Amino acid sequence: MSPIGRVFVALNFGLSCAFLAFTAFYLQNADNYKKSYDMEVAAHEKDNNDHKGQITALTSDKRKLAGDLALRSSTVQELTTNLAAAKDRNNDLSQQVNALDSSYKALASTTTQINSTLKDQSDLIIERTDKWLAAEKVRGTAVTERDAVQAALATVTGQLERVKDSNDALLMEGKMAEEKIAKLETTLELAIIKVPDLAKIIGAPLPFVNGKVVNVNAELGTVVLNLGENQAKVSNGWTFSLYQGKKYKGECQVFDVTKNACVARVTNKVPGAVIVNGDSATTRF
Numbered sequence: 647m648s649p650i651g652r653v654f655v656a657l658n659f660g661l662s663c664a665f666l667a668f669t670a671f672y673l674q675n676a677d678n679y680k681k682s683y684d685m686e687v688a689a690h691e692k693d694n695n696d697h698k699g700q701i702t703a704l705t706s707d708k709r710k711l712a713g714d715l716a717l718r719s720s721t722v723q724e725l726t727t728n729l730a731a732a733k734d735r736n737n738d739l740s741q742q743v744n745a746l747d748s749s750y751k752a753l754a755s756t757t758t759q760i761n762s763t764l765k766d767q768s769d770l771i772i773e774r775t776d777k778w779l780a781a782e783k784v785r786g787t788a789v790t791e792r793d794a795v796q797a798a799l800a801t802v803t804g805q806l807e808r809v810k811d812s813n814d815a816l817l818m819e820g821k822m823a824e825e826k827i828a829k830l831e832t833t834l835e836l837a838i839i840k841v842p843d844l845a846k847i848i849g850a851p852l853p854f855v856n857g858k859v860v861n862v863n864a865e866l867g868t869v870v871l872n873l874g875e876n877q878a879k880v881s882n883g884w885t886f887s888l889y890q891g892k893k894y895k896g897e898c899q900v901f902d903v904t905k906n907a908c909v910a911r912v913t914n915k916v917p918g919a920v921i922v923n924g925d926s927a928t929t930r931f
Contacts, residue, residue, distance in 0.1 A: 852884055852929040859888065859925040860907070867912045869898050871927050874906040886910060887931035888921055894931060895919040 855878040861870035869888070873880045884900045896915035900908045912921065 853878070855880070855886075855929045857886070857927045859921065859923055859927060862921055862923060869910055869912060869921060869927075871898075871900075871908050871910060872906070873927070874904050874908055876905045880908050884908075884910075884929065885913075886927040886929060888912075888925050888927055889931060890922075890925050893919075895921055895925060898927070 855873060857871045857873040857877070859869050860872050863869070871880075871886065880900060880903050882900055882903060886898050886900070888895045888898060894916060896912055896919060898910035898912045900910045902909040915921065
């Protein structure tokens with residue numbers, strides 16, 4: 647046998663031994679591999695089933711999430727629409743607020759002016775009320791005084807009427823007495839003319855003579871009358887009554903006579919009376 651034949655024989659023998667060894671190893675471990683394979687297959691099937699369940703659950707969750715997403719998308723769209731409307735409304739309200747703010751400021755200014763005017767009016771009302779109350783008080787006092795005066799006037803009027811009636815009666819009596827005195831004086835004057843010394847015999851009264859005081863000397867207690875020999879044939883010893891209006895002041899007696907005047911001494915003066923120029927003088931008061 648050639649060397650190459652021997653090499654091939656040896657190589658075949660080696661390969662056969664190796665194949666036998668491999669076959670023996672394979673046969674020995676084939677059951678283990680099959681068991682391992684079955685176990686792996688079962689484990690993979692279990693995992694696949696678990697994964698399928700998870701996939702199913704995830705698919706269901708995905709669908710649910712998709713539904714929720716669609717719902718939320720719709721909600722978001724609706725909220726977006728509402729937000730846009732709210733923004734528009736907010737803009738409108740902002741414009742209204744600005745307009746109201748301007749109106750408020752104008753109203754506040756007007757209110758301030760009105761308050762100032764009201765204060766002025768209030769002060770004026772208070773002032774006029776005080777004046778009215780004062781005037782009313784004065785009026786009340788005046789009414790009270792008027793009523794008192796009217797009552798007093800009624801009393802005085804009644805008294806005056808009674809005095810007037812009495813005075814009328816006295817005037818009538820006085821007039822009648824004056825008429826009697828005039829008749830008696832006329833008769834006496836006629837008698838004196840017929841009997842010149844009759845006046846001295848019977849002490850006849852002085853003739854009715856009126857005059858005025860033209861000078862007063864308070865220190866000497868004398869007066870000067872505008873009556874003399876030329877006016878009424880005044881002579882020493884004549885007595886004149888001094889008065890002003892209806893007020894009697896006293897008497898004076900002539901002690902010096904000139905042609906147009908006479909000087910008399912005040913002999914009887916009413917206490918408190920003051921004799922002045924212009925007072926009247928008469929022989930019969």
